[in-house]
Amino acid sequence: MGAFLEVSYVSKYFPDPSGRGMQCIFKDVQCGIDQGTFVTVVGHSGCGKSTLLNIIAGLERASAGGVVLDGKEIDAPGLDRMVVFQNFALMPWMSVYENIRVAVKAAHPAWAQTQVHACVLKYIEMVGLTDAASKRPAMLSGGMRQRVGIARAFSVEPKVLLLDEPFAQIDALTRGAIQEELVSIWMRTRNTVFMVTHDVDEAILLSDRIMLMTRGPEAEIAEVVDITIPRPRSRTSIIEHPHYYKIRNHIIHFLVERSRRCDRPAEAMSHHTGGIHG
Amino acid sequence: MTLAVPNETFRAVALSALLLFAALFVWQLASTPSGGGRTQGLPGPAAVATVTWEMLSEPFYDRGPNDKGIGFQVLSSLGRVAIGYSLASVVAIFLGVILGLNPILLKAANPYIQILKPISPLAWMPLFLYTIKDATGAMILVIFMSTLWPTLANTAFGVSAIKRDYLNVAALLQLSWWGRFFKVILPAAAPTIVAGLRISIGSAWVAVVAAEMLVGGTGIGYFVWNEWNNLSLTRVMFAILVIGVVGLILDAGFTRLARAIAYIE
Numbered sequence: 001m002g003a004f005l006e007v008s009y010v011s012k013y014f015p016d017p018s019g020r021g022m023q024c025i026f027k028d029v030q031c032g033i034d035q036g037t038f039v040t041v042v043g044h045s046g047c048g049k050s051t052l053l054n055i056i057a058g059l060e061r062a063s064a065g066g067v068v069l070d071g072k073e074i075d076a077p078g079l080d081r082m083v084v085f086q087n088f089a090l091m092p093w094m095s096v097y098e099n100i101r102v103a104v105k106a107a108h109p110a111w112a113q114t115q116v117h118a119c120v121l122k123y124i125e126m127v128g129l130t131d132a133a134s135k136r137p138a139m140l141s142g143g144m145r146q147r148v149g150i151a152r153a154f155s156v157e158p159k160v161l162l163l164d165e166p167f168a169q170i171d172a173l174t175r176g177a178i179q180e181e182l183v184s185i186w187m188r189t190r191n192t193v194f195m196v197t198h199d200v201d202e203a204i205l206l207s208d209r210i211m212l213m214t215r216g217p218e219a220e221i222a223e224v225v226d227i228t229i230p231r232p233r234s235r236t237s238i239i240e241h242p243h244y245y246k247i248r249n250h251i252i253h254f255l256v257e258r259s260r261r262c263d264r265p266a267e268a269m270s271h272h273t274g275g276i277h278g
Numbered sequence: 279m280t281l282a283v284p285n286e287t288f289r290a291v292a293l294s295a296l297l298l299f300a301a302l303f304v305w306q307l308a309s310t311p312s313g314g315g316r317t318q319g320l321p322g323p324a325a326v327a328t329v330t331w332e333m334l335s336e337p338f339y340d341r342g343p344n345d346k347g348i349g350f351q352v353l354s355s356l357g358r359v360a361i362g363y364s365l366a367s368v369v370a371i372f373l374g375v376i377l378g379l380n381p382i383l384l385k386a387a388n389p390y391i392q393i394l395k396p397i398s399p400l401a402w403m404p405l406f407l408y409t410i411k412d413a414t415g416a417m418i419l420v421i422f423m424s425t426l427w428p429t430l431a432n433t434a435f436g437v438s439a440i441k442r443d444y445l446n447v448a449a450l451l452q453l454s455w456w457g458r459f460f461k462v463i464l465p466a467a468a469p470t471i472v473a474g475l476r477i478s479i480g481s482a483w484v485a486v487v488a489a490e491m492l493v494g495g496t497g498i499g500y501f502v503w504n505e506w507n508n509l510s511l512t513r514v515m516f517a518i519l520v521i522g523v524v525g526l527i528l529d530a531g532f533t534r535l536a537r538a539i540a541y542i543e
Contacts, residue, residue, distance in 0.1 A: 059446050077449040089443035093465040093541040102461055106451035138542035156451070 002068065003032025004192055005056070005160055010065035012051050025051055026219040028065070031211060033160075038186060038193040040203040041221070042251060043213030044259060049196040050086075053164050056194060057083050070159055079107050082158040086165040088145045090137040090152075097133045100124060100152050107156040123151040126185060143174035150182065154189065163195035167202060176235050179205055187232060200251050204244065205233055212251065214259045223254060321512040329512045330519065344504055346496065348517075352524060355486050355497040358414070362421025363482045367475060370426050374433025374471070375463055384434055391431060399424035399485045403492060413493040417486070424485035425478035432474025436467030468539040476532035483525050498524075 010029045013022040025048035033039045041049045054060040056067050058077035067074040069081070082103075083089075090099050101120045108116065124133050127147035137145050146166060153161055166182075167175045179202055186193065186206075197203055203210050204227055212223040229241045238244050302323050309322035321329075337349030377384040399420045406416035440463065448462045464471070487499035494500025498521055505513040 057450065059449065077446075077452065079450075079452050082450055083446070085443060085446075087443065089441075089447050091444060091447070091462065091465070092543050093468070093539070102453075103451055106453060106457075136541065 002071070004035035004070060005033040005194065006068040007031045007033075007052075007056065008065055008068070010052065010055060010062045010067065012048060012055065012060075013063040022063075024218045025216055026213070029221055031221060031224075033192060033194060035192050036190045037208045038195070038206055039209045039211065040195045040197060040207040041211045041213055042197060042200060042203050042255070043219065044215050044255065045198060047213045047216045047219040047259075049213055050164055053083070053162050053194065053196050056160070057081050057162050059083075079156055080159040081162055082153040082156045082160075083162045083164060084146070084149045084153045084166045086168050088137065088142075088149045088169075090145060090148055092137050095134050095136055096124060096129055096140070096148050099137070099148055100155050103152045103155050119155065123155040126154070127151040127181065141174070142170045143178055146170055146178060147181075150178075150185070154185065154191070159192060161191050161193045163193060163197075165197050166195070167199070168197070175202075180234055182206065183231075183233060200248055200255070201235075203251070204229070204247055205235060205238055210251065212254050212259070222259070225251065321515055325512050326515045326519070329516045333513075333516060343495070346501075348498075348501070348520060351496060351498045351501045352520060355490060355499065356524070358417055358490075358497065359421055359479075359482045359486050362418040362486075363425050363479060365418075366422040366425040366482075367429055367478065370429035370474075370478075371433050371464075371471060374430045374474075375437050375459065375467075377430075377434040378437025378440075378467070379463075381438065384438060391427065395427040395431065397423075399481070400488050400492070403489065407493070413495065417489040417493060420489045421482050421485050424481040428477040428481060429471070429474040432477070433467065433471045436470025436474075437463060439470070440466045465539070465541075469536065469541070472532065472536045472539055476529065476536065479528050479532060480525065483521075483528060487521060 008030055011027045012025040014025055016023040029052060031039070041052065043049045051060060055062045056069075056074065058074055058081065061075075074081075091102070094102065097120060100123055101116060104116050104119045104123075105111070108119070111119070121130075121133075124130055127150055129144060129147055129151070132140060132144060137148065140148070146169075149166070167179060170178060183206060193206075195203075195206065207227050210225045210227060211221045212225065214220050214222045225247065227247065229238055229243060229247075305320075306322050309320040309325075311319040333348045337347045339345075339347040340350065377387055402423050403416060403420055406419045407413070410416060410419070444462050444466050445458075448458045453461060486497065487502065490497035490499025491503040494503060498517060502514055502517045502521075505511075505517065
C-alpha cells in the first residue's frame, strides 16, 4: 500500500462552457509511482493530462480524490515538487544565473552566498550553459531556454520532477539532443519523474512506464505499458531494439483507435499489457 | 559625384534649430511695441536672455522672503515634490499590487478610482488647509493626490497582467510574500509601473507650481506669482523656461529608468 507518489481516484470538473452544470475532464485517475522511476502520461491534447500534472504540482485543486507524496497529502505547491514548463516560464528580467539562483536560494534559505554560488554554477554547467550564464532568456534559443528550465528544476532537488510537455516548443533537431541530455542527467540523479507528453517516441525514450490516457471528457488512464528496453538508451539505439516498434505501434494504435472512451475494454483499467518486455 | 546624405539625427537637429529660430522670430515680432501704444509689448528674447543670465549667475542669493535666488525656489519646489511624490508612489504601488492580485477587489474599487482620478488635485486644497492647518503640508498633500492615481492605475493594470507562469514559479519555489513582491511581481510589472510613475512626476510638477501660486511662500510657482505682482513679466517668462527645463530633466530621468528595467519576454 502506498507508492512514493500515490494518485488516488483524482477527478477534475470544470464549469461547463454552456454555463449549465460541470464538465468532467477526467475521472477516478489512479496510479502509483515508485521512487526513482520515470513515468509518462501519453494522451491527446485536451484529455487533461496537464491538469493532472498541475494537481500533483499543487497549482490546481482536484475536484475529488487526492495525491499523496512520500506519505504526505498534497494540497499546495511545495519545494518537494518542481515543474519544467512547456513554455519554459523563465523570469525574463533575470539572467540565466539569477533564474537558477532564485530557485537555489528558495530551496536552501540557510546557505551562505558562496555555497549558493557554487550550487548555481554546478547546475548551469550540468546543462552546458556556463558561457551563457549572464545572458537573459530572450537572448537564448528555445533549446537553451529549456535547458535553463531543466537546470532550475533539478537545482531544487525535488522529490518529484514534473515535466509538462517540456520539449513541445523546441525545434525538432534540438529536441532530440535535449532529450538525450535529460536521459543522461536522469541516469545520474535517478529522480522520480512524472512527465506528460503527446510525443510517443519521446515517451519511449525516456520512460520506465507509460500510462495511456483516453480522450476527454471523462478521460481515464486506460492502460499502463512498461518499457523494459534496457538503459542507457539513445535515440539511435532504441529503434534497433526488437520491441521498439511493437511498443510504438501499440501506443499509436491506442491513441488512434482505442482512446475513445466507448471503445475501451472494460477490464483494461490499470491492466499491464504483458508481452511487451525487453 | 554623389552628395553625402545627412543622417536622420543630423536632419532632426537642424530642423530643431530652425524651429527655435522661427519661434524666437515670432516672439520678437510679438514683443515689438505696436503703434497703438495700448501695451508696452511683451519682453522680447533679448530681455529674457539678459534676466536668465543674471538669475543663473547667482542662483542662491537670499534677500528676504520675497527675493530669493532661482536655485532656492527650484530646490524648495523639488523638495515638496520629492516628499509628496515618494509618499504617493509607495502607497500607490503597494495598493496597486494588492488590487492587481485580487481581480474582484480591483473590480469593486475601480468605480471609485475612476471618480477620484479626474479630480484636479488643487480642488482638495481647501480641505487639506482646513484639516491640517499648514500650508506646506497641504501643498505636499496636493502633490500626493496628483501623483497617486496614475501610478495606482498603472500598477494595478501591470500586476493584473503578469503572466500566470511567473506567479506559478513563485508559488512552486514557496517564495515569501515579500520575496514574491520584490523578485517577481515588481520586476514583472516594472515597465507598466514606471510608465505610471513617469506620468505621475509630470502631474506632480504641474501641481506644485499651481499649489505654490495659491499658498506658496517659496518655490517656483510662488516666484511666478510674486513676479506677476511685481509686474516683472521678464522674470515670469524666465520662470516659465525654468519650469519647462526642470520638467524635461525629470522626464528624462524616468526615460532612463524605463530603459533600465525593460525586459523582452
